[in-house]
Amino acid sequence: MIALYILLVLIALIALIFIKKILQLKKGKQLADAQVSGMKINKLSSPGTVKALSILPLIDYYTDNSNLKTEPGVSYLISADDTKILLDVGFNKKKEHPSPLLHNMKALGISEADIDMIFISHPHLDHVGGMTEQKEKTFSLSQGPVSLPNLPVYSPAGISASRWNPGPETQVITDPAVLKEGLVSIGVIPRYLFLMGYTLENSLAINVAGKGIALIIGCGHQTIERIIERTQALFDEPIYAIIGGLHYPVNGGRIMIGPINIQRIVGSDRPPWISIRESDVKSAIAAIKKVSPKIVALSPHDSSDWCIDQFKQSFGDTYVDVKVGKKIVI
Numbered sequence: 001m002i003a004l005y006i007l008l009v010l011i012a013l014i015a016l017i018f019i020k021k022i023l024q025l026k027k028g029k030q031l032a033d034a035q036v037s038g039m040k041i042n043k044l045s046s047p048g049t050v051k052a053l054s055i056l057p058l059i060d061y062y063t064d065n066s067n068l069k070t071e072p073g074v075s076y077l078i079s080a081d082d083t084k085i086l087l088d089v090g091f092n093k094k095k096e097h098p099s100p101l102l103h104n105m106k107a108l109g110i111s112e113a114d115i116d117m118i119f120i121s122h123p124h125l126d127h128v129g130g131m132t133e134q135k136e137k138t139f140s141l142s143q144g145p146v147s148l149p150n151l152p153v154y155s156p157a158g159i160s161a162s163r164w165n166p167g168p169e170t171q172v173i174t175d176p177a178v179l180k181e182g183l184v185s186i187g188v189i190p191r192y193l194f195l196m197g198y199t200l201e202n203s204l205a206i207n208v209a210g211k212g213i214a215l216i217i218g219c220g221h222q223t224i225e226r227i228i229e230r231t232q233a234l235f236d237e238p239i240y241a242i243i244g245g246l247h248y249p250v251n252g253g254r255i256m257i258g259p260i261n262i263q264r265i266v267g268s269d270r271p272p273w274i275s276i277r278e279s280d281v282k283s284a285i286a287a288i289k290k291v292s293p294k295i296v297a298l299s300p301h302d303s304s305d306w307c308i309d310q311f312k313q314s315f316g317d318t319y320v321d322v323k324v325g326k327k328i329v330i
Helices: 002-040 099-108 131-136 222-233 262-266 278-291 304-317
Strands: 054-060 075-082 083-087 117-119 153-155 170-172 177-180 183-184 191-193 196-200 205-210 211-215 238-246 295-298
Touching: 002 191, 002 196, 054 099, 054 211, 075 205, 117 177, 205 222, 211 222, 222 238, 222 278, 278 304, 295 304
Parallel strands: 083 117, 117 153, 153 170, 211 238, 238 295
Antiparallel strands: 054 075, 075 083, 177 183, 183 205, 191 196, 205 211
16 A cells, blocks of 8 residues: 555656646747747858868767767867867767777877867767766766867857866857858757757858858757758858758667657657657758758768658758768868
8 A cells, every 4th residue: 555655656746747847848948939039140241261171970870980989979070171170079978988089089090189179069968978068067078088279169058178178268159150261150049958958059150162051060959940041041152061960860769768769859849749750850851952952961860760761862962971980071
């Protein structure tokens, strides 16, 4: 009888927590949507251009090179003319040193000293180096000492270098900003996600001379529809490439808790019984097709194989696989 009573109390507590989360979601979504609607975005008068651009995935879910490590996280080395930008620093789920990121950098002949700038798309664990980093609002390239040069770090929310890679000072940027000639942060687009809460995410837009805008995206929590809308509001140039994560773990996921596809639940501003659906993938494909990019490359770290197949079928020769160690040249 006591056991039954305890069970009923636990069920009641779980129900109360769930109801609270649903109410928070409703209120948070209304707030985020109102903020997006109230944003006034002005055209960039002189963003500048770069002549050459390449994106080298250092961390993602797939690779063709058995010497490289993979995980459901993101880190890309972006080479824009002579500037090298590290976008996000991976997951390092096992808290290793050297981390999968450092292992892959060494295997690919890349040194920390080569990096000129770090761009954090958003402070979720698979982009800042782990759960501890997410909780402590820090970022770590590894779980051991890493010597970083005194370089600029840009983030959409308050985050600092961890004790493992001290030194760099983080600048919080929420408005659209030209970081360097041709390199633009499109500015945050807020969204309230179930369990993850209020999320500010940024994306990089790189203006490639004679081609147009290459969008490099961390997770796409903002939704690709809003990212495209923001980019078109900032630039006169066409969107040439869309590369990175869009968070569509539909019909499969990369982070499972038993039978539960946790990525599908946490990455939506809808209740978990609705969450992310096949129709969302089709909507994203339709939105991308409207701008006719010459390159589409979807990160597998947060999108399922089913979703990747949908993109491949829809974009044909325009589609490029995102794999660790495989450089994408614009």
